[in-house]
């Protein structure tokens with residue numbers, strides 16, 4: 726999951742980034758509205774965390790421009806003002822959720838997870854395919870009863886594939902979803918992650934199929950009919 730945090734408060738931004746990076750999100754940060762608008766217009770994010778009170782153009786303006794480009798990524802607004810009018814204005818401008826500062830980090834994370842689920846049409850924190858199960862809250866994975874050990878990056882790639890089962894995903898799209906701007910990872914690295922994941926997923930009866938020229942498709946070799 727690729728997240729943009731738009732927040733001018735350095736300390737708060739650093740704290741949010743740390744929490745999200747630990748949870749395996751690829752995180753970028755913008756410190757003002759213009760920068761956020763520029764980043765959002767050239768890149769696709771899975772989630773945007775948007776402070777309302779920003780230097781220059783404010784969060785409402787950033788949100789308005791985002792939606793006017795028909796970008797539908799979920800947006801959570803952060804507001805210091807416990808003001809009903811601000812919340813209403815934010816939601817009416819196309820925000821999907823809001824948090825009033827100060828907030829608890831675990832609530833912040835839980836709300837982001839809920840936004841991801843809603844936007845991916847997956848309404849559970851447990852993602853499954855074949856005998857593979859990923860618990861996105863506990864951040865643990867199992868093949869049947871055996872816990873599966875994954876690196877942070879393998880986790881991010883696998884979670885992305887699981888949230889989009891049945892879709893062919895290009896290398897570039899996967900790369901964009903799991904890396905932030907500061908990371909220089911070549912598309913070939915994705916091939917490496919895929920081959921490592923294939924080995925780990927084999928006992929689960931899960932395959933990552935390469936669709937030549939298009940990308941990857943996660944599929945279960947399970948031929949049982951759904952109950």
Ligand code: CA
Pocket residue numbers: 732733734776777778779
């Ligand atoms: Ca602010």
